[in-house]
Amino acid sequence: MASEKIGLISRYYNHYSLWSMFKAKNLSPQKLAGFTALILATVITLGTVLIDSNWKIIATAFVLTFLTSYYLYLYTLQNFIYRKIKLIYKFIYQTKASKREEFFNKNILPLKTIEEVSEDVEKWASQKKEELDSLRRNEAYRKEFLLNLSHELKTPIFAVQGYIHTLLDGAMDDPKVNKLFLKNSTKNIERLCRLIDDLDEISKLESGEMTINAENFVIQELIRDVFDTLSLKANTKGIKFNVKKGCEAPIHVLADKEKVRQVLINLIDNSIKYGRTDGHTVASIYIMDDKRVLVEISDDGIGMAEEHLPRVFERFYRTDRARSRDIGGTGLGLAIVKHIIEAHGQTINIRSKPEIGSTFGFTLESGE
Numbered sequence: 001m002a003s004e005k006i007g008l009i010s011r012y013y014n015h016y017s018l019w020s021m022f023k024a025k026n027l028s029p030q031k032l033a034g035f036t037a038l039i040l041a042t043v044i045t046l047g048t049v050l051i052d053s054n055w056k057i058i059a060t061a062f063v064l065t066f067l068t069s070y071y072l073y074l075y076t077l078q079n080f081i082y083r084k085i086k087l088i089y090k091f092i093y094q095t096k097a098s099k100r101e102e103f104f105n106k107n108i109l110p111l112k113t114i115e116e117v118s119e120d121v122e123k124w125a126s127q128k129k130e131e132l133d134s135l136r137r138n139e140a141y142r143k144e145f146l147l148n149l150s151h152e153l154k155t156p157i158f159a160v161q162g163y164i165h166t167l168l169d170g171a172m173d174d175p176k177v178n179k180l181f182l183k184n185s186t187k188n189i190e191r192l193c194r195l196i197d198d199l200d201e202i203s204k205l206e207s208g209e210m211t212i213n214a215e216n217f218v219i220q221e222l223i224r225d226v227f228d229t230l231s232l233k234a235n236t237k238g239i240k241f242n243v244k245k246g247c248e249a250p251i252h253v254l255a256d257k258e259k260v261r262q263v264l265i266n267l268i269d270n271s272i273k274y275g276r277t278d279g280h281t282v283a284s285i286y287i288m289d290d291k292r293v294l295v296e297i298s299d300d301g302i303g304m305a306e307e308h309l310p311r312v313f314e315r316f317y318r319t320d321r322a323r324s325r326d327i328g329g330t331g332l333g334l335a336i337v338k339h340i341i342e343a344h345g346q347t348i349n350i351r352s353k354p355e356i357g358s359t360f361g362f363t364l365e366s367g368e
Contacts, residue, residue: 030074037070153195156188163188201336212343216367217257218250219295223283226264230272238278239271247285252367253293259340260364266333267297267360274358275301292346292363300357309350313338337362 045062052058163181171177201210220243227241234241253260271281284296304312311317316331341348341362352358 033070033074036073037066040069041066153192156192156195159188160185160192195332199332210343212256212259214254214365215257216252216254219253219260219285219293219364220248220250220283222257222261223264223285223295226261226268227283229265230268233269234272234281237272237275239275240280241268242280242282244282244284247283251285251287251293253364254367255344255364256340259343263337263340263362264297266337270333270360271297271299271301271358275299287366287368288363289366290368291366293366294361294363296359296361298357298359303354303356303358304350304352305354306352309352312350313348 041062044065045058048058048061163185167178167181171181223243231241268281275281279300282298284294284298286294286296288294308317313334315335317334337360338348344364346363346365348360348362350358350360
């Protein structure tokens with residue numbers, strides 16, 4: 001009784017192991033051909049035993065059947081599989097086979113294992129997934145950009161339209177009103193012109209049309225020039241400019257001076273717009289290594305929440321749209337700054353905290 005149970009368990013185990021091997025995901029053509037040949041050879045050998053009990057004949061029948069079945073089945077299976085694999089590769093590369101590809105299909109592809117082909121397909125699928133994700137992100141950015149652009153254009157256009165219609169409807173005869181409306185219309189037209197100029201500039205930067213004319217200059221001197229340029233605007237809020245103590249020693253950089261001036265004007269102008277009354281804007285300059293210089297513009301203004309920091313350099317991105325629009329600007333300044341710095345092969349970053357202030361830092365090539 002015990003031996004019968006052991007035999008039953010053994011047969012069940014052998015059956016289960018064989019079945020589990022057939023169900024294996026990575027079963028190779030060689031293994032599949034081997035299993036099939038073994039089954040055929042076993043069946044034919046058992047038939048031979050019933051006809052003739054000569055062990056030499058039985059052994060010969062088993063070996064011949066196994067070898068013939070194995071190689072015949074393997075050849076058929078591989079030809080079938082690699083025909084399908086060729087179709088997969090044609091689908092992946094989506095091109096008509098060149099002479100090189102024909103050579104690959106005839107000579108190299110058959111040498112590839114199923115696992116290698118599987119890896120190629122997985123890489124292709126992963127690449128396509130990344131491309132689709134990138135297209136979706138770009139589509140989302142495009143929609144957001146068009147929506148923001150439409151909004152930015154509508155505001156000054158509708159304002160001018162409203163003032164002109166009001167003047168035509170009779171306000172033109174009132175000398176107190178007509179001059180005010182014309183001034184407001186002019187302001188909105190100027191804002192529209194700045195927006196178009198910024199869009200044109202950022203398009204040139206993104207397309208690579210704008211060239212970088214590098215020259216050697218002292219960065220502190222340029223910063224002080226920008227401080228002087230924006231001093232009247234800073235005085236209206238009582239904001240004081242200064243270079244951080246210990247950073248006064250002249251440091252030479254190799255960059256496009258006028259483009260860097262534009263970067264500094266944007267960053268320092270922002271520090272005035274979003275700085276607190278009677279606050280400070282501080283410029284810091286550090287030698288990082290033999291190749292780079294770090295320039296930082298810091299303020300003690302309203303700052304930004306951490307969630308906004310990854311997006312501040314996007315076109316038209318505003319942390320507070322209504323407030324930012326009242327302050328002025330096209331919403332493209334920081335995007336232009338980022339493109340100019342990246343056109344120099346350098347990087348820009350931001351640190352900020354609400355009610356503490358913001359620090360914009362960018363690198364330039366050392367001119368020493």
